[in-house]
Amino acid sequence: MLMIGWTTVATMPQAETLAAGLIESRLAACVQIEGPITSFYSWEGRTERSEEFRISIKFIATRESDIEKWLLTHHPYKTPEWITVRTENVSEKYLSWVKANTYN
């Protein structure tokens, strides 16, 4: 089954490094970078605002814990966002392509 995971980083070069690393390690078949986005969040009791880049990662569910480990090791933040959702339906040819291009 295919999963989508999201994380964010502060700069485009950081996003590109993570995206290329995930493809080269064959943990993900397709990684997309979007942004800049504007993030609002609480930090030490104050509302903070930052520009960030969001990374969307498509991967096979059996690689979930490997991807999380890889990301927590390579991510520049101490407490990065890492959230995944389960997909409901994926077109057959696209799923075959993902499986052919990742370890699974």
Added chain:
Amino acid sequence: MLMIGWTTVATMPQAETLAAGLIESRLAACVQIEGPITSFYSWEGRTERSEEFRISIKFIATRESDIEKWLLTHHPYKTPEWITVRTENVSEKYLSWVKANTYN
């Protein structure tokens, strides 16, 4: 459990007002604004096209109805988009940070 919810507004200042309000009320720990995006939709039988900004809201499932009520009160549209999905996995430290920064 963590949820992701999405809504859209017409302008960046409207998006910033909602984002900051959700953080300050401690209903959400992290709100992101992306755009401008281009929306196509049916309105009174015609295909319309507008520039909009999308707001992504991460929140704890127990706050689902509070967030919806807050948004329907503060949102500038009469029929705003409000759609949520359930997450499958969230990294432990990130989830702890969300819980520490919201009512739950």
Added chain:
Amino acid sequence: MLMIGWTTVATMPQAETLAAGLIESRLAACVQIEGPITSFYSWEGRTERSEEFRISIKFIATRESDIEKWLLTHHPYKTPEWITVRTENVSEKYLSWVKANTYN
């Protein structure tokens, strides 16, 4: 039940054609285009990078196979991304609007 589906194309005009077509055929009530985004993927053993536009499609679950068929026919790629997720909650008025503006 409401679903969200995602696909990507290479150019904004391609994205606009698909978005308008989905609305005009009443398969979807709201289609959003975001980007450009930067996609990283494996192609014939190499890591490739492209600018793309992402299309987000909101539709009623009973139309899932019709939308997939329509997209695979009209999409400019041979192996397009087509991924859907199930929503958990949708505000009542928004869902009524979607149902009033699509075949379902």
